[in-house]
Amino acid sequence: MNIGLFGYGKMGKMIEQIAQQRGHSIVAKVDVGTKEADYSKMDVAIDFSTPDAAYQNIITCFENKVPVISGTTGWLERYAEAVKHCQEKKGAFIYASNFSLGVNLFFELNEQLASMMSKLEQYSVSMEEIHHTQKLDAPSGTAITLAEGIIEHSSYKTWKSETADEKSIPITSKREGAVAGTHIVSYESEVDKIEIKHVAHNRKGFALGAVIAAEWIQGKTGVFSMKDVLNLS
Known part of the structure; x- marks a missing residue:
């Protein structure tokens, strides 16, 4: 080819x-x-x-x-x-x-988890993404795709950087060193917290x-x- x-x-x-x-x-x-x-x-x-x-x-x-x-x-x-x-x-x-093949499986897991969590109103969702300092865009495209997957399977309407209201997903972006890419999706209530996480070791x-x-x-x-x-x- x-x-x-x-x-x-x-x-x-x-x-x-x-x-x-x-x-x-x-x-x-x-x-x-x-x-x-x-x-x-x-x-x-x-x-x-x-x-x-x-x-x-x-x-x-x-x-x-x-x-x-x-x-x-x-x-x-x-x-x-x-x-x-x-x-x-x-x-x-x-x-x-x-x-990344692993990230695309993570996308699927994210959508399935969002569908299950949509029935539990006591949990609020948030996201964090960490990348190297040379990355030009924030939030990352991967984080936006994750947010869109949650929105498709829940009552959330949109995402916002850093802070959000009850109908939007807050995404925190960090730029550190040579990090290839870390994405964390968290669901938290008063009594516990559920997280799924993908860490890329390299490109x-x-x-x-x-x-x-x-x-x-x-x-x-x-x-x-x-x-x-x-x-x-």
């Missing part, structure tokens, strides 16, 4: 390493300052660029009939436009706030999941998620 990398920072380099270990080739590295790329050589594009570059990267790939795996967060106000463009061009697209899990998604999407048309890749739908 020939992969075009969009964004060649730490994640891009990790994806390159894992892709090559799995027998794939990197045929383009598109980063800040790259003027052109040969889309005809790409079987798939993996985008871990920046919020201001991601949308145009994705659209250009669809224009050139290249399937896209996108893990860039912070651009999702244009996600619906990207989906529409993909469908118009009969392209293939997977966006995930987090491609390898994110990169591996993105490469597996790129392998899975070959030959497919449509807009998918990691639930499809992991057969969790």
